[in-house]
Amino acid sequence: MKQLNLPEYSFRIAGREGEEMILDPIRKKFVRLTPEEWVRQNFIRYLINEGRYPPGLIAVEVMSKYNNLRKRVDILIHDRSGKPVMIVECKSPDIPVNDKVFDQIVCYNMGFRVPYLVVTNGLDHYACRIDLENSKYEFLLAIPLYEDLQN
Numbered sequence: 001m002k003q004l005n006l007p008e009y010s011f012r013i014a015g016r017e018g019e020e021m022i023l024d025p026i027r028k029k030f031v032r033l034t035p036e037e038w039v040r041q042n043f044i045r046y047l048i049n050e051g052r053y054p055p056g057l058i059a060v061e062v063m064s065k066y067n068n069l070r071k072r073v074d075i076l077i078h079d080r081s082g083k084p085v086m087i088v089e090c091k092s093p094d095i096p097v098n099d100k101v102f103d104q105i106v107c108y109n110m111g112f113r114v115p116y117l118v119v120t121n122g123l124d125h126y127a128c129r130i131d132l133e134n135s136k137y138e139f140l141l142a143i144p145l146y147e148d149l150q151n
Helices: 035-049 099-112
Strands: 021-024 029-032 058-066 069-078 084-090 116-120 125-131 136-139
Touching: 021 035, 035 058, 035 069, 035 084, 058 099, 069 099, 084 099, 099 116
Parallel strands: 084 116
Antiparallel strands: 021 029, 058 069, 069 084, 116 125, 125 136
């Protein structure tokens, strides 16, 4: 798999070349290792190890329904009371992070209404804080630590 712009982590990978499976510690099962899954698993490790996000408050591939559309959120972070506070959209390293990707995560957020959005392709990472009351947003200089989401 492609080298990402994240710290290096070790993973449990099984299967023959071209049919590899990677252990997802959140879903507690092996899943097909695609370029997007590689980014998702590395970013989950980043959130846990560097951002101090509690694994028990991270959900992966959560179904979302808004205006009769069913979508799947890559990573959903909850606060300690169980309320969603961040959505992370992961893309393959070959997919540029552009307006289309941001439109996708904003659409997902219409159902959840979380205050933080993150988009990553493993090479480029963007985070923004949403002011839902005033319909404004600001890009952040870094991915927030879990404790900073509580403010």
